[in-house]
Amino acid sequence: MADVSSKKIVIAYLGPQSSYTHQATVDSFEESKYILRDELSIRDVFDAVQSSTATFGVVPFENSSNGSVLYTLDLLIDREEALPEIHICGEAYMDVQHCLLGYVSKSFSSENRDLQSSMSSGSATPTSTKPFPQEPRSKPLTDLRHIKRIYSHPQAFGQCEAFLSTYLKGVERHEVSSTSKAATIVAEDKEERGTEAAISSRLAADVHHLAVLAKGVQDVEDNTTRFLIIQKGSVNHKNQSLLPGKFQILNDLRPKRKALIAFSINHETQGALANALLVFKKHALNLTSINSRPSRIRPWHYIFLVEVEGEKEFEDPDLLHLALKELDTVTEGNKWLGCWVDRFGM
Numbered sequence: 001m002a003d004v005s006s007k008k009i010v011i012a013y014l015g016p017q018s019s020y021t022h023q024a025t026v027d028s029f030e031e032s033k034y035i036l037r038d039e040l041s042i043r044d045v046f047d048a049v050q051s052s053t054a055t056f057g058v059v060p061f062e063n064s065s066n067g068s069v070l071y072t073l074d075l076l077i078d079r080e081e082a083l084p085e086i087h088i089c090g091e092a093y094m095d096v097q098h099c100l101l102g103y104v105s106k107s108f109s110s111e112n113r114d115l116q117s118s119m120s121s122g123s124a125t126p127t128s129t130k131p132f133p134q135e136p137r138s139k140p141l142t143d144l145r146h147i148k149r150i151y152s153h154p155q156a157f158g159q160c161e162a163f164l165s166t167y168l169k170g171v172e173r174h175e176v177s178s179t180s181k182a183a184t185i186v187a188e189d190k191e192e193r194g195t196e197a198a199i200s201s202r203l204a205a206d207v208h209h210l211a212v213l214a215k216g217v218q219d220v221e222d223n224t225t226r227f228l229i230i231q232k233g234s235v236n237h238k239n240q241s242l243l244p245g246k247f248q249i250l251n252d253l254r255p256k257r258k259a260l261i262a263f264s265i266n267h268e269t270q271g272a273l274a275n276a277l278l279v280f281k282k283h284a285l286n287l288t289s290i291n292s293r294p295s296r297i298r299p300w301h302y303i304f305l306v307e308v309e310g311e312k313e314f315e316d317p318d319l320l321h322l323a324l325k326e327l328d329t330v331t332e333g334n335k336w337l338g339c340w341v342d343r344f345g346m
């Protein structure tokens with residue numbers, strides 16, 4: 001449990017307010033006990049934690065239908081060594097139902113509500129690369145022909161492909177730092193008023209006084225995003241006691257733990273990647289995902305990020321230490337990025 005002094009504890013999150021990350025932060029940290037502070041970018045959240053202007057940070061990490069958030073992976077890898085003390089100390093899952101937000105077309109009246117059916121056949125156009133495109137799950141609630149530009153976070157665009165390619169095919173897309181930033185831009189851009197739209201949350205529609213032009217526009221019904229909580233220093237750091245009880249790894253009775261480790265290998269050594277992965281097997285650390293990012297030192301050379309699950313292995317620092325020592329012998333370099341309580345399904 002966070003104590004009374006935790007009133008001063010600052011949690012930095014990817015904002016502005018009403019982003020999905022904000023909602024995950026509110027679900028994780030009671031607003032009466034913590035100061036929740038919005039940041040403009042994922043980088044700003046990491047910087048705030050590294051510079052100790054915030055004790056914890058919350059960032060999007062992975063989506064069940066669209067995969068990893070590359071910005072977050074790159075910041076965790078920290079090629080420039082500007083964020084050396086950042087460690088993951090928790091995770092939170094959130095169901096994400098996207099909406100298309102904007103303004104109802106002035107020409108859309110009760111007489112022409114049937115327009116929607118003529119706007120589109122309601123099915124995505126087959127192409128040679130995608131002969132059987134996915135059908136959109138929902139229909140627009142209003143005419144969308146006035147929309148000339150759509151704003152959102154790249155992750156959200158990736159999660160709404162079927163709807164966008166069916167009902168807003170060819171409309172200019174602008175990637176911005178978050179879904180709530182997208183809603184802010186649409187709400188503020190008076191010049192373009194009416195012709196811009198954002199993929200954002202239902203909450204953002206209320207906060208920014210925008211109309212919901214379509215609901216549930218993501219490709220799959222079960223669309224979950226995983227967020228990471230980051231701190232400065234590793235798991236034994238005093239900060240742990242400042243986390244809400246459900247994230248405290250040392251107190252939590254649930255057996256399952258997760259960890260993330262980054263490593264690089266010598267690409268010229270045959271079997272180098274397989275040898276690195278074998279270390280996890282040998283130490284009973286179940287590999288659950290592997291991501292790779294370009295090293296940016298040599299083209300076609302990569303840094304790998306593996307996520308592992310375990311139980312008793314995480315309670316015995318000697319066992320972990322042994323595994324990491326062995327990893328040293330088969331990798332060019334590796335970095336322990338933290339371990340945390342598995343909160344899937346909680």
Ligand SMILES: O=C(O)C(=O)Cc1ccccc1
Nearest residue numbers: 019020021153155178179225
């Ligand atoms: O938090 C947000 O609003 C973001 O823009 C990141 C994001 C994007 C899509 C799904 C979940 C989080």
